[in-house]
Amino acid sequence: MEKVLIKGKNFLGFEIDINENDIKSITKELQIVLASSSHLIKNTIVTLKLNSKNQLFAKDIINFLKERGISINAVVINDKNSINQEDIPPVIELKNTHTVTSKEEHTATYKGNLRNGQSVKANGDLVIVGNVNSNSYIYATGNIFVLGDLYGIPHAGYGGDEHSVVFAFSLHSPQIRIGDFITRSPEEEANTSVKNSKMNEPEVAYIDNNNIVINSYREWIKLKE
Amino acid sequence: MAGKVLTITSGKGGVGKSTSSANISLGLALRGKKVVTIDLDIGLRNLDMILGLENRIVYDVVNIVEKVCKLNQAMIKDKRTDNLYLIAAAQTRDKSAVTAEQIVELTEELKKDFDYIILDSPAGIEGGFKNAMMPADEVIIITTPEISAVRDADRVIGILESNNKTEMSLIINRINPELVKKGDMMSKDDVLQVLNIPLIGVVPEDKNIVSYTNTGEPSILHSQSESGLAYKNIIQRIMGENVPFMEINEKKTGILTSIINFFKE
Numbered sequence: 001m002e003k004v005l006i007k008g009k010n011f012l013g014f015e016i017d018i019n020e021n022d023i024k025s026i027t028k029e030l031q032i033v034l035a036s037s038s039h040l041i042k043n044t045i046v047t048l049k050l051n052s053k054n055q056l057f058a059k060d061i062i063n064f065l066k067e068r069g070i071s072i073n074a075v076v077i078n079d080k081n082s083i084n085q086e087d088i089p090p091v092i093e094l095k096n097t098h099t100v101t102s103k104e105e106h107t108a109t110y111k112g113n114l115r116n117g118q119s120v121k122a123n124g125d126l127v128i129v130g131n132v133n134s135n136s137y138i139y140a141t142g143n144i145f146v147l148g149d150l151y152g153i154p155h156a157g158y159g160g161d162e163h164s165v166v167f168a169f170s171l172h173s174p175q176i177r178i179g180d181f182i183t184r185s186p187e188e189e190a191n192t193s194v195k196n197s198k199m200n201e202p203e204v205a206y207i208d209n210n211n212i213v214i215n216s217y218r219e220w221i222k223l224k225e
Numbered sequence: 226m227a228g229k230v231l232t233i234t235s236g237k238g239g240v241g242k243s244t245s246s247a248n249i250s251l252g253l254a255l256r257g258k259k260v261v262t263i264d265l266d267i268g269l270r271n272l273d274m275i276l277g278l279e280n281r282i283v284y285d286v287v288n289i290v291e292k293v294c295k296l297n298q299a300m301i302k303d304k305r306t307d308n309l310y311l312i313a314a315a316q317t318r319d320k321s322a323v324t325a326e327q328i329v330e331l332t333e334e335l336k337k338d339f340d341y342i343i344l345d346s347p348a349g350i351e352g353g354f355k356n357a358m359m360p361a362d363e364v365i366i367i368t369t370p371e372i373s374a375v376r377d378a379d380r381v382i383g384i385l386e387s388n389n390k391t392e393m394s395l396i397i398n399r400i401n402p403e404l405v406k407k408g409d410m411m412s413k414d415d416v417l418q419v420l421n422i423p424l425i426g427v428v429p430e431d432k433n434i435v436s437y438t439n440t441g442e443p444s445i446l447h448s449q450s451e452s453g454l455a456y457k458n459i460i461q462r463i464m465g466e467n468v469p470f471m472e473i474n475e476k477k478t479g480i481l482t483s484i485i486n487f488f489k490e
């Protein structure tokens with residue numbers, strides 16, 4: 001890991017991430033990094049991320065940056081109580097925050113109804129806000145969440161991820177695909193018509209013991225605990 | 226005058242496009258609008274018959290685009306009102322005899338003199354349907370309350386959306402209240418749940434329509450008939466009047482629909 005790192009953050013501006021514990025080499029590294037990028041981060045929102053050792057130098061680092069025209073909007077550390085909060089910007093605590101992993105970062109959202117003959121593909125998880133009608137197809141390398149009626153054909157874990165699931169407010173697909181598995185609805189229900197749809201509960205399809213099973217969301221959540 | 230092109234289409238065949246085209250055209254004309262209706266079902270014409278104008282056809286829409294005749298020579302005036310003209314389909318040709326560009330050009334010309342240009346689309350999603358879709362300012366989709374018809378309508382709506390034809394409304398035709406009540410037929414709300422576009426009319430199954438077609442007198446001329454009443458309401462809604470729907474076996478909107486509508490905002 002680099003000793004000093006400036007990361008761009010969506011919407012949030014930049015974060016200066018310090019992984020070095022000696023104040024001399026911190027300032028030396030900062031000087032080098034700032035030479036090439038200080039013009040980019042001036043006048044944006046900048047946060048400073050410290051670890052449990054170098055947080056001792058919080059005030060020094062903040063002042064050092066201020067002299068170079070960069071003002072820190074917040075300090076990010078693991079545990080708030082272990083730092084003297086006087087004279088420094090607000091502190092953001094990581095201890096109780098779930099940081100989104102790189103896998104979780106990829107969620108695509110599709111708003112609207114997916115109609116007969118249409119399809120959507122997504123890298124990562126896919127959330128559909130609307131109905132997915134018969135003869136449409138949805139593919140995601142991760143999970144599929146349909147906030148609506150699902151009559152089309154979902155393929156979650158496209159490419160082989162068997163841990164993926166398909167969630168829908170109302171699941172009526174004639175066929176469900178997860179990873180390399182396929183299941184189809186019993187023949188009697190093959191022509192599921194809308195008129196038979198009751199207001200049933202949200203359901204989840206997932207792989208259990210090399211089979212795709214469908215369970216109510218409530219039951220599935222219990223199994224996960 | 227800046228006329229509006231109203232295309233009547235369905236996906237599935239035989240669900241009532243021509244019957245609706247005839248009733249809507251004649252209904253708007255009887256309400257004082259200047260209307261021209263074009264039968265784009267080339268090779269399978271029947272709008273002329275439904276309107277009772279069969280014996281007046283000399284020239285047709287293919288003759289116009291091939292410049293065999295002048296535009297006004299192929300415009301057949303209705304026998305009941307001066308406000309309605311029909312341009313018939315050619316019977317001896319097929320759908321490839323005209324292109325979408327030619328129909329766009331024709332409707333642009335007609336927009337100068339008419340309030341409404343109503344296009345009766347052929348079934349399907351092929352070339353003939355494209356000819357009717359491309360010039361449209363607004364589209365009315367006809368479906369019957371059957372799964373296959375509703376799915377085809379859904380397909381057509383998707384194609385219209387991807388061509389930026391977003392001014393759409395729906396007519397549900399041949400609904401049978403008895404069967405809906407017994408749960409043997411999709412209800413209006415079941416259909417709307419799937420198609421999710423604004424409803425402009427519900428036309429009940431009406432056994433008299435066969436004889437209305439045979440005599441060339443659309444339902445709208447029989448103001449007491451069930452279908453005539455339904456088309457009268459549709460005309461009023463097209464003209465921007467607020468008419469409540471005759472409720473046929475109403476169902477409560479589920480919480481699901483409410484949630485989806487919430488997210489759509």
Ligand SMILES: Nc1ncnc2c1ncn2[C@@H]1O[C@H](COP(=O)(O)OP(=O)(O)OP(=O)(O)O)[C@@H](O)[C@H]1O
Nearest residue numbers: 238239240241242243244348399429430431434435
């Ligand atoms: N509401 C109704 N009640 C009873 N019969 C109807 C009704 N609407 C239409 N029909 C009948 O259904 C048949 C098909 O209607 P129509 O020709 O209007 O359909 P279409 O969609 O134009 O068909 P095509 O796809 O072949 O052009 C006709 O015989 C017509 O009389």
Ligand SMILES: [Mg+2]
Nearest residue numbers: 242243266271
């Ligand atoms: Mg027809």
